[in-house]
Amino acid sequence: MDNTTSPKAPGTKPKPSPSSSSSSSRSATSRRRNWLELPPEITASIISRLGAVEILTAAEKVCRSWRAICKDPLMWRIIDMRNDGDLHDMTYDLEKMCCDAVDRSCGQLVDISVEYFGSDELLKYITARSSGIRRLRLVWCYCITDEGLSEVAPKLPMLEDLELSMCTLSHEPLEVVGRSCPLLKSLKLNNHWYQFPQELCNNDACAVAGTMRGLQHLQLFGNKLTNDGLIELLDGCPRLESLDLRHCFNLYMDGDLEKMLTENIKKLRLPYDSTEDYEFDAISNGYESRDDDLGSPYGFSGSNLLSDDYDEYGFSSEGDFYDYEDYNDFATLNLFLRFHSCLPDFAQRIPRKASIHFLLLS
Numbered sequence: 401m402d403n404t405t406s407p408k409a410p411g412t413k414p415k416p417s418p419s420s421s422s423s424s425s426r427s428a429t430s431r432r433r434n435w436l437e438l439p440p441e442i443t444a445s446i447i448s449r450l451g452a453v454e455i456l457t458a459a460e461k462v463c464r465s466w467r468a469i470c471k472d473p474l475m476w477r478i479i480d481m482r483n484d485g486d487l488h489d490m491t492y493d494l495e496k497m498c499c500d501a502v503d504r505s506c507g508q509l510v511d512i513s514v515e516y517f518g519s520d521e522l523l524k525y526i527t528a529r530s531s532g533i534r535r536l537r538l539v540w541c542y543c544i545t546d547e548g549l550s551e552v553a554p555k556l557p558m559l560e561d562l563e564l565s566m567c568t569l570s571h572e573p574l575e576v577v578g579r580s581c582p583l584l585k586s587l588k589l590n591n592h593w594y595q596f597p598q599e600l601c602n603n604d605a606c607a608v609a610g611t612m613r614g615l616q617h618l619q620l621f622g623n624k625l626t627n628d629g630l631i632e633l634l635d636g637c638p639r640l641e642s643l644d645l646r647h648c649f650n651l652y653m654d655g656d657l658e659k660m661l662t663e664n665i666k667k668l669r670l671p672y673d674s675t676e677d678y679e680f681d682a683i684s685n686g687y688e689s690r691d692d693d694l695g696s697p698y699g700f701s702g703s704n705l706l707s708d709d710y711d712e713y714g715f716s717s718e719g720d721f722y723d724y725e726d727y728n729d730f731a732t733l734n735l736f737l738r739f740h741s742c743l744p745d746f747a748q749r750i751p752r753k754a755s756i757h758f759l760l761l762s
Contacts, residue, residue, distance in 0.1 A: 436465055444469050451480045452501045457492070476505035478512075485516040485540065495522050502526055513537035520548025527555035535561040542568055549573035553580040563588035565680065571603035578611020586617040592683040593622035593647040600650055602629030609636025619644040621678065626650045627657060634664065642667035646675055647684055 447459050447469060460470035469475065479501045481494060494517045502509060502525065509530035514522070518541040527533070533556055538544060550573045559581040565588060577584065589604060601624040608615065615637045625633075625648060634640070643665045645651060651671050653661075661668055675682035 436463065440465075440469060444472065444475060448475060448478070451482055452476075453481065453483055453492070453494075453497065456497055456500070471504060473504060473506040473508050476501055477508050477510050479505065479509060480513045481517075482513055482515045482539075487516060495519065498522060499525055502529055505530065507531070509533060511535040513539070514541060515539040517541070517543075519543045520545055520551070523548050523552045527552040531555065532558050534558050537561075537563040537565075538567055539563065539565045540567070544569070546570050546573045550576040553577045556581055557583070559584055561586040563590075565590040566592070571607040574604060574607040575611050578607065582614070584612055585615060587612065587615060588619040588621075589623065590619060590621040590680065591623065593649060594684075599624050600626050602626055602632070605629030605633050609633045612637060614639055616640060617642045620648060621682075622647040622684075624648075624650055627652060627654075630657070634660065640665060644669040645671055646673050646678065647671060647682065649684070 443466065447455060447466065450459055455470055455475075460467045479498070481498050481501070483490070483494065487494075498514065498518075499522070502512075507530060509526070510532055511534060512526060512530075514537065516539070518538060520543075523544060536556065536559060544567060546569055549569060553573065553576045556577075557580070559577075560583050562577060562581070562584060574589075587608065589608075604620070604623060605625040606629065608618065609632045613636060616639050618633070618637065618640060621644060623645075630645070630651060633643075643661070646669050648671045653670060658670075661670075
Protein backbone atom coordinates (compact mmCIF):
# COMPACT_ATOMS: atom_id res chain seq x y z
CA MET A 401 0.00 0.00 0.00
CA ASP A 402 1.28 3.39 -0.98
CA ASN A 403 1.39 5.57 2.18
CA THR A 404 2.53 8.70 0.42
CA THR A 405 0.18 11.69 0.66
CA SER A 406 -1.31 12.80 -2.62
CA PRO A 407 -0.47 16.37 -3.58
CA LYS A 408 -3.10 19.03 -2.88
CA ALA A 409 -4.81 20.57 -5.84
CA PRO A 410 -3.60 24.10 -6.54
CA GLY A 411 -5.66 26.79 -4.82
CA THR A 412 -7.28 24.49 -2.26
CA LYS A 413 -7.23 25.41 1.43
CA PRO A 414 -6.45 22.93 4.15
CA LYS A 415 -9.40 21.85 6.23
CA PRO A 416 -9.38 23.40 9.70
CA SER A 417 -8.61 21.08 12.54
CA PRO A 418 -11.38 20.38 15.08
CA SER A 419 -9.49 22.35 17.73
CA SER A 420 -9.21 25.46 15.53
CA SER A 421 -12.92 25.24 14.64
CA SER A 422 -13.81 25.11 18.32
CA SER A 423 -11.58 28.11 19.03
CA SER A 424 -13.19 30.12 16.22
CA SER A 425 -16.64 29.23 17.53
CA ARG A 426 -15.73 30.39 21.02
CA SER A 427 -14.31 33.62 19.59
CA ALA A 428 -17.51 34.30 17.63
CA THR A 429 -19.60 33.59 20.71
CA SER A 430 -17.47 35.97 22.75
CA ARG A 431 -17.90 38.71 20.16
CA ARG A 432 -21.67 38.26 20.40
CA ARG A 433 -21.83 38.16 24.22
CA ASN A 434 -25.16 39.37 25.58
CA TRP A 435 -24.29 42.25 27.88
CA LEU A 436 -27.84 42.20 29.24
CA GLU A 437 -26.83 39.06 31.12
CA LEU A 438 -24.59 41.07 33.44
CA PRO A 439 -25.80 40.95 37.04
CA PRO A 440 -28.07 43.94 37.72
CA GLU A 441 -25.80 45.22 40.48
CA ILE A 442 -22.84 45.37 38.05
CA THR A 443 -24.91 47.18 35.42
CA ALA A 444 -26.20 49.61 38.05
CA SER A 445 -22.67 50.29 39.27
CA ILE A 446 -21.53 51.09 35.73
CA ILE A 447 -24.49 53.31 34.88
CA SER A 448 -24.17 55.19 38.16
CA ARG A 449 -20.79 56.52 36.97
CA LEU A 450 -22.63 58.61 34.39
CA GLY A 451 -24.09 62.01 35.18
CA ALA A 452 -27.83 62.50 35.53
CA VAL A 453 -28.07 64.15 32.11
CA GLU A 454 -26.46 61.14 30.40
CA ILE A 455 -28.66 58.69 32.30
CA LEU A 456 -31.89 60.51 31.46
CA THR A 457 -31.07 61.14 27.81
CA ALA A 458 -29.06 58.06 26.85
CA ALA A 459 -28.62 55.14 29.24
CA GLU A 460 -32.27 54.61 30.15
CA LYS A 461 -33.21 54.48 26.45
CA VAL A 462 -31.13 51.38 25.76
CA CYS A 463 -33.66 48.73 26.80
CA ARG A 464 -36.30 47.84 29.36
CA SER A 465 -33.88 46.33 31.87
CA TRP A 466 -31.67 49.43 31.84
CA ARG A 467 -34.79 51.59 32.10
CA ALA A 468 -35.82 49.68 35.24
CA ILE A 469 -32.38 50.12 36.78
CA CYS A 470 -32.44 53.84 35.97
CA LYS A 471 -35.75 54.23 37.84
CA ASP A 472 -34.47 52.56 41.01
CA PRO A 473 -34.41 55.17 43.83
CA LEU A 474 -30.98 53.91 44.90
CA MET A 475 -29.62 55.11 41.56
CA TRP A 476 -30.55 58.67 42.53
CA ARG A 477 -29.02 59.00 45.99
CA ILE A 478 -26.34 61.00 44.17
CA ILE A 479 -27.50 63.42 41.46
CA ASP A 480 -24.78 64.98 39.34
CA MET A 481 -26.25 67.60 37.00
CA ARG A 482 -22.91 68.81 35.66
CA ASN A 483 -22.87 69.76 31.98
CA ASP A 484 -20.66 71.57 29.48
CA GLY A 485 -22.32 74.93 30.15
CA ASP A 486 -23.37 75.54 26.55
CA LEU A 487 -26.95 76.35 27.48
CA HIS A 488 -27.59 78.45 24.36
CA ASP A 489 -27.58 75.37 22.12
CA MET A 490 -28.93 72.92 24.69
CA THR A 491 -32.28 71.40 23.85
CA TYR A 492 -32.98 70.23 27.39
CA ASP A 493 -34.76 71.92 30.26
CA LEU A 494 -32.19 71.15 32.95
CA GLU A 495 -34.45 72.25 35.81
CA LYS A 496 -37.15 69.79 34.71
CA MET A 497 -34.54 67.06 34.44
CA CYS A 498 -33.24 67.86 37.91
CA CYS A 499 -36.74 67.80 39.40
CA ASP A 500 -37.42 64.43 37.80
CA ALA A 501 -34.16 63.05 39.18
CA VAL A 502 -35.10 64.31 42.67
CA ASP A 503 -38.53 62.67 42.37
CA ARG A 504 -36.91 59.37 41.41
CA SER A 505 -34.79 59.45 44.57
CA CYS A 506 -37.96 59.08 46.66
CA GLY A 507 -36.48 61.11 49.51
CA GLN A 508 -33.18 59.19 49.60
CA LEU A 509 -31.07 61.96 48.03
CA VAL A 510 -27.79 62.63 49.91
CA ASP A 511 -25.58 64.38 47.35
CA ILE A 512 -26.52 66.81 44.56
CA SER A 513 -24.47 68.94 42.17
CA VAL A 514 -26.03 71.74 40.10
CA GLU A 515 -23.95 73.56 37.52
CA TYR A 516 -24.64 76.41 35.05
CA PHE A 517 -28.33 76.58 35.94
CA GLY A 518 -30.60 76.62 38.97
CA SER A 519 -32.94 79.00 40.73
CA ASP A 520 -34.42 79.69 44.15
CA GLU A 521 -37.48 77.68 43.14
CA LEU A 522 -35.31 74.68 42.25
CA LEU A 523 -33.61 74.82 45.64
CA LYS A 524 -37.02 74.88 47.32
CA TYR A 525 -38.14 71.88 45.24
CA ILE A 526 -35.03 69.88 46.16
CA THR A 527 -35.08 70.60 49.89
CA ALA A 528 -38.84 70.08 50.20
CA ARG A 529 -38.40 66.46 49.03
CA SER A 530 -34.99 65.61 50.51
CA SER A 531 -34.32 66.07 54.21
CA GLY A 532 -31.13 64.02 54.32
CA ILE A 533 -28.86 65.93 51.93
CA ARG A 534 -25.25 65.76 53.11
CA ARG A 535 -23.51 67.42 50.17
CA LEU A 536 -24.69 70.38 48.10
CA ARG A 537 -22.62 71.71 45.20
CA LEU A 538 -23.66 74.90 43.37
CA VAL A 539 -21.40 76.12 40.55
CA TRP A 540 -22.06 79.06 38.19
CA CYS A 541 -25.61 79.33 39.57
CA TYR A 542 -26.20 83.03 38.93
CA CYS A 543 -29.97 82.83 39.44
CA ILE A 544 -29.72 81.55 43.01
CA THR A 545 -29.96 84.50 45.39
CA ASP A 546 -28.98 85.23 48.97
CA GLU A 547 -32.65 85.01 49.95
CA GLY A 548 -33.14 81.68 48.19
CA LEU A 549 -30.18 79.95 49.87
CA SER A 550 -31.03 81.49 53.24
CA GLU A 551 -34.60 80.20 53.00
CA VAL A 552 -33.65 76.57 52.33
CA ALA A 553 -30.67 76.37 54.73
CA PRO A 554 -32.86 75.38 57.74
CA LYS A 555 -34.08 72.42 55.66
CA LEU A 556 -30.53 71.03 55.43
CA PRO A 557 -29.83 69.85 59.00
CA MET A 558 -27.68 66.92 57.80
CA LEU A 559 -25.46 69.01 55.48
CA GLU A 560 -21.76 68.21 55.88
CA ASP A 561 -20.24 69.50 52.62
CA LEU A 562 -21.15 72.75 50.81
CA GLU A 563 -19.60 74.21 47.67
CA LEU A 564 -20.49 77.65 46.30
CA SER A 565 -18.21 78.32 43.34
CA MET A 566 -18.54 81.30 40.99
CA CYS A 567 -21.96 82.16 42.42
CA THR A 568 -23.10 85.76 43.02
CA LEU A 569 -23.77 85.33 46.73
CA SER A 570 -22.84 87.55 49.66
CA HIS A 571 -21.75 86.61 53.17
CA GLU A 572 -25.32 86.74 54.49
CA PRO A 573 -26.48 83.23 53.48
CA LEU A 574 -23.18 81.87 54.84
CA GLU A 575 -24.21 83.03 58.30
CA VAL A 576 -27.62 81.35 57.93
CA VAL A 577 -26.00 78.12 56.71
CA GLY A 578 -23.56 78.16 59.62
CA ARG A 579 -26.35 78.53 62.16
CA SER A 580 -28.65 76.00 60.45
CA CYS A 581 -26.17 73.24 59.57
CA PRO A 582 -24.29 72.18 62.72
CA LEU A 583 -22.73 69.14 61.01
CA LEU A 584 -20.99 71.20 58.30
CA LYS A 585 -17.37 70.07 57.96
CA SER A 586 -16.31 71.23 54.48
CA LEU A 587 -16.87 74.53 52.66
CA LYS A 588 -15.66 75.64 49.23
CA LEU A 589 -16.21 79.30 48.46
CA ASN A 590 -14.43 79.95 45.16
CA ASN A 591 -14.29 82.96 42.86
CA HIS A 592 -12.06 84.54 40.23
CA TRP A 593 -9.59 87.13 41.45
CA TYR A 594 -9.68 90.53 39.78
CA GLN A 595 -7.25 93.29 40.74
CA PHE A 596 -9.77 96.00 39.90
CA PRO A 597 -11.75 97.26 41.61
CA GLN A 598 -9.32 97.08 44.52
CA GLU A 599 -11.19 95.77 47.52
CA LEU A 600 -10.37 94.54 50.99
CA CYS A 601 -13.24 92.49 52.37
CA ASN A 602 -13.40 90.15 55.35
CA ASN A 603 -17.16 89.61 55.32
CA ASP A 604 -16.95 85.99 54.14
CA ALA A 605 -14.19 85.18 56.61
CA CYS A 606 -16.11 86.71 59.50
CA ALA A 607 -19.31 84.88 58.56
CA VAL A 608 -17.47 81.54 58.47
CA ALA A 609 -15.52 82.20 61.67
CA GLY A 610 -18.61 83.31 63.56
CA THR A 611 -20.92 80.40 62.69
CA MET A 612 -18.89 77.36 61.50
CA ARG A 613 -16.78 76.38 64.48
CA GLY A 614 -16.74 72.69 63.50
CA LEU A 615 -15.35 73.31 60.00
CA GLN A 616 -12.46 71.01 59.04
CA HIS A 617 -11.86 71.82 55.36
CA LEU A 618 -12.05 75.30 53.81
CA GLN A 619 -11.26 76.47 50.29
CA LEU A 620 -11.35 80.24 49.67
CA PHE A 621 -9.95 80.51 46.16
CA GLY A 622 -9.78 84.12 44.91
CA ASN A 623 -11.19 85.66 48.09
CA LYS A 624 -10.61 89.30 49.08
CA LEU A 625 -9.86 88.61 52.76
CA THR A 626 -6.92 90.24 54.53
CA ASN A 627 -4.56 89.08 57.28
CA ASP A 628 -7.06 90.26 59.90
CA GLY A 629 -9.81 88.12 58.37
CA LEU A 630 -7.49 85.11 58.18
CA ILE A 631 -6.54 85.42 61.85
CA GLU A 632 -10.23 85.58 62.75
CA LEU A 633 -10.81 82.42 60.70
CA LEU A 634 -8.09 80.57 62.55
CA ASP A 635 -9.53 81.64 65.90
CA GLY A 636 -13.14 80.85 64.96
CA CYS A 637 -12.47 77.48 63.28
CA PRO A 638 -10.03 75.63 65.58
CA ARG A 639 -10.65 72.25 63.92
CA LEU A 640 -9.41 73.29 60.46
CA GLU A 641 -7.21 70.59 58.93
CA SER A 642 -6.98 71.88 55.35
CA LEU A 643 -7.03 75.48 54.12
CA ASP A 644 -6.74 76.62 50.48
CA LEU A 645 -5.90 80.31 50.10
CA ARG A 646 -4.73 80.31 46.50
CA HIS A 647 -5.26 83.59 44.63
CA CYS A 648 -6.09 85.41 47.87
CA PHE A 649 -3.66 88.16 46.95
CA ASN A 650 -4.68 90.55 49.74
CA LEU A 651 -2.83 88.28 52.16
CA TYR A 652 0.77 89.02 53.12
CA MET A 653 2.56 86.02 54.56
CA ASP A 654 4.91 87.49 57.17
CA GLY A 655 6.95 85.15 59.30
CA ASP A 656 4.59 84.94 62.29
CA LEU A 657 1.42 84.39 60.25
CA GLU A 658 2.96 81.75 58.02
CA LYS A 659 4.38 79.99 61.07
CA MET A 660 0.94 79.98 62.70
CA LEU A 661 -0.56 78.45 59.56
CA THR A 662 2.05 75.75 59.09
CA GLU A 663 1.88 74.73 62.75
CA ASN A 664 -1.91 74.41 62.86
CA ILE A 665 -2.99 73.39 59.34
CA LYS A 666 -2.10 69.93 58.03
CA LYS A 667 -2.79 70.71 54.35
CA LEU A 668 -2.08 74.32 53.44
CA ARG A 669 -2.19 76.08 50.05
CA LEU A 670 -0.84 79.64 49.98
CA PRO A 671 -1.84 82.51 47.61
CA TYR A 672 0.91 81.93 45.04
CA ASP A 673 0.89 78.14 45.07
CA SER A 674 0.33 76.23 41.83
CA THR A 675 -3.23 76.00 40.48
CA GLU A 676 -2.51 72.98 38.31
CA ASP A 677 -4.87 70.76 40.29
CA TYR A 678 -7.61 73.40 40.61
CA GLU A 679 -10.92 72.23 39.17
CA PHE A 680 -11.72 75.45 37.32
CA ASP A 681 -9.82 77.87 35.12
CA ALA A 682 -7.65 80.07 37.33
CA ILE A 683 -8.12 83.73 36.40
CA SER A 684 -6.31 86.63 38.04
CA ASN A 685 -6.04 90.28 37.03
CA GLY A 686 -8.13 89.54 33.97
CA TYR A 687 -5.60 86.96 32.73
CA GLU A 688 -6.79 83.42 32.24
CA SER A 689 -4.36 80.66 33.13
CA ARG A 690 -5.57 77.30 31.85
CA ASP A 691 -3.73 74.04 32.33
CA ASP A 692 -3.72 71.99 29.16
CA ASP A 693 -4.72 68.83 30.93
CA LEU A 694 -7.83 70.36 32.48
CA GLY A 695 -11.13 70.00 30.70
CA SER A 696 -14.70 69.22 31.59
CA PRO A 697 -15.37 67.69 35.02
CA TYR A 698 -15.59 64.22 33.44
CA GLY A 699 -12.51 64.58 31.25
CA PHE A 700 -14.56 64.57 28.04
CA SER A 701 -16.82 66.88 26.16
CA GLY A 702 -20.54 66.76 26.82
CA SER A 703 -21.06 66.68 23.05
CA ASN A 704 -19.91 63.05 23.07
CA LEU A 705 -23.14 62.04 24.70
CA LEU A 706 -25.60 64.86 24.17
CA SER A 707 -27.07 65.14 20.70
CA ASP A 708 -29.16 67.87 19.19
CA ASP A 709 -31.43 65.16 17.85
CA TYR A 710 -33.34 64.97 21.13
CA ASP A 711 -36.50 66.97 21.62
CA GLU A 712 -36.74 69.40 24.51
CA TYR A 713 -36.87 67.48 27.75
CA GLY A 714 -40.46 67.23 28.99
CA PHE A 715 -42.50 64.96 31.19
CA SER A 716 -45.95 63.46 31.13
CA SER A 717 -48.02 63.24 34.30
CA GLU A 718 -47.05 59.57 34.62
CA GLY A 719 -43.36 60.26 34.09
CA ASP A 720 -43.03 57.53 31.42
CA PHE A 721 -42.32 59.50 28.31
CA TYR A 722 -40.72 56.79 26.14
CA ASP A 723 -42.04 53.54 24.73
CA TYR A 724 -39.10 51.23 25.31
CA GLU A 725 -38.46 48.17 23.18
CA ASP A 726 -35.43 45.91 23.35
CA TYR A 727 -33.23 45.91 20.29
CA ASN A 728 -33.70 43.04 17.84
CA ASP A 729 -30.12 43.21 16.64
CA PHE A 730 -26.77 44.35 17.96
CA ALA A 731 -26.58 48.05 18.74
CA THR A 732 -23.71 50.14 20.06
CA LEU A 733 -24.12 52.77 22.74
CA ASN A 734 -21.03 54.86 23.45
CA LEU A 735 -21.02 55.62 27.17
CA PHE A 736 -18.08 57.52 28.52
CA LEU A 737 -17.57 56.30 32.06
CA ARG A 738 -15.41 57.60 34.87
CA PHE A 739 -14.59 54.72 37.15
CA HIS A 740 -13.45 54.94 40.76
CA SER A 741 -11.64 52.59 43.00
CA CYS A 742 -14.89 51.44 44.56
CA LEU A 743 -16.15 49.77 41.37
CA PRO A 744 -16.60 46.00 41.42
CA ASP A 745 -13.71 43.90 40.11
CA PHE A 746 -15.39 43.64 36.73
CA ALA A 747 -15.45 47.38 36.21
CA GLN A 748 -11.99 47.93 37.72
CA ARG A 749 -10.47 46.16 34.75
CA ILE A 750 -11.85 48.85 32.43
CA PRO A 751 -9.72 52.01 32.00
CA ARG A 752 -10.83 54.95 34.14
CA LYS A 753 -11.73 57.07 31.14
CA ALA A 754 -12.92 54.78 28.40
CA SER A 755 -15.41 54.54 25.59
CA ILE A 756 -17.23 51.33 26.32
CA HIS A 757 -19.22 49.67 23.56
CA PHE A 758 -22.05 47.67 25.05
CA LEU A 759 -23.32 45.04 22.58
CA LEU A 760 -26.93 44.36 23.38
CA LEU A 761 -28.79 41.27 22.17
CA SER A 762 -32.51 40.86 22.86
